[in-house]
Amino acid sequence: MPLHVPxxxxxxxRSVLTALGSPTxxxxxxxPGLRAHQGPLCPDHPLPLHVWDDVSKTGGTPLTRLAGWSFLVRGGExxxxxxxxxxTADGWMFARFCGGPYVASTERALVQAESLNAPYQPRLLSVPELYMLTLWLHHDVTADGAEGLPAAGDLLVPLAPAPPGIAAHRPHxxxxxxxxxTRRLTPAPLLREPA
Incomplete structure (x- = not known):
C-alpha cells in the first residue's frame, strides 16, 4: 500500500530548498556524504518529527510534541x-543537516513500510531518553501530520541503531x-538491606 506522506x-x-541552494x-x-556529493540535491519525503519527552513520567501515555519537519536529502538515487x-517565532526556518546511520535507516524503513498491507501516514517519533528514533506509521492517513498522539492501531518501526533489546526495522x-x-526507563526500586 502506498504511504500517504503529509x-x-x-x-x-522553502527554508530547506534555500539551504540546499547555498554552497556555503x-x-x-x-x-561528509552531503559535502562530497556532486550534482543536484533535492528534499524528499517530508516527515513531521515528533518528540516523546518524559517517557518515564507519563506512565505509558505518549505525550508528544511536534519538534520540526525532517526531509530526506536525495543526491541521485x-x-x-x-x-x-x-x-520559530518568525515561522519555519532551516535548522540543520544531519548524517549518520539514521539517514539510510529512515530510507530503508520507508521502503519497508510501502510493502505493508494497510495505508499509513509516515512520521518520525524521537524518544530522547532512550536515544531512539522510530518511523511512526499513523493509521489515520487524513490526519494533520503535525498533530496527534500515537494510537493503538499505529505501528512504530525502530530505526537502526536501536536501543539494546529492541529490534531495529521490526514493526511493533x-x-x-x-x-x-516505559519499563526500560522506570528506575529500579532500591534494595533495602534486611533488618
Missing part, C-alpha cells in the same frame, strides 16, 4: 543526509512497544 508547511520546504551551507554541513526545519504495534519503553 505535506510539509510551504515555508519549511552545504560546504559547511557536518555531513539515494539519500545522503536529512535536512530539518523548526518552527504502539500498544506492544510503549510498555516496553
Amino acid at each position: 505535506p510539509a508547511p510551504a515555508s519549511a520546504l 551551507a552545504v560546504r559547511e554541513a557536518p555531513v 539515494r539519500a545522503v543526509a536529512t535536512a530539518e526545519a523548526i518552527l 504495534h504502539v500498544a506492544d512497544l510503549l510498555p516496553r519503553l
